[in-house]
């Protein structure tokens with residue numbers, strides 16, 4: 001079922017991507033060869049598909065591990081677990097796929113996840129789309145060093161509220177105290193279901209020339 005869902009999502013993404021390519025073609029059909037050459041020389045669709053699969057795998061891994069930790073030690077154990085392991089998990093999944101996986105945000109919990117200039121631009125784009133009630137689509141871009149990045153929105157689900165909702169309301173007092181102790185500069189609270197929490201940045205380490 002999940003596999004089916006994933007395939008459907010990827011197919012949907014591909015379909016919408018194909019539509020936009022068609023439109024582009026129509027627009028550029030009268031353009032010169034020089035303009036045609038400026039088109040990106042890499043396969044956007046393939047990167048989008050790979051990126052989506054890696055982001056889903058990472059999310060699923062987190063979910064499975066967190067469910068196990070939570071069963072044994074409840075929310076406090078999960079906060080400890082995230083504090084000690086969040087980056088280790090993204091790093092090890094990244095290594096397996098030859099990518100660098102980062103989660104970043106406009107409202108950070110861990111200052112080490114600070115966005116770079118490209119990530120900031122993507123976040124601002126998504127915040128704008130969210131304000132205008134437009135869908136937030138994954139984005140594939142090449143950075144100034146020639147690396148391809150896959151960006152996708154991370155949205156708040158009900159399960160996130162116990163650590164990213166409103167302190168004292170959705171976040172129990174003892175949990176908020178723990179979070180503040182570990183992350184004195186925490187800004188990642190006050191979210192509602194459906195809000196943009198941050199983004200995935202998946203950097204493909206094999207350069208395309």
Ligand code: HEC
Nearest residue numbers: 078079082083086103105108109110113159160163188198
């Ligand atoms: C048990 C508490 C807990 C829950 C539940 C939780 N988070 Fe977090 N979240 C944390 C902690 C702790 C960190 C900091 C991890 C680190 O040190 O890198 C964090 C960091 C993040 C970050 C990285 C950016 C930053 O601010 O440092 C994102 C994105 C994020 N969480 C999204 C989510 C989403 C989406 C959900 C729900 C699916 C969720 N979280 C559920 C505790 C939680």
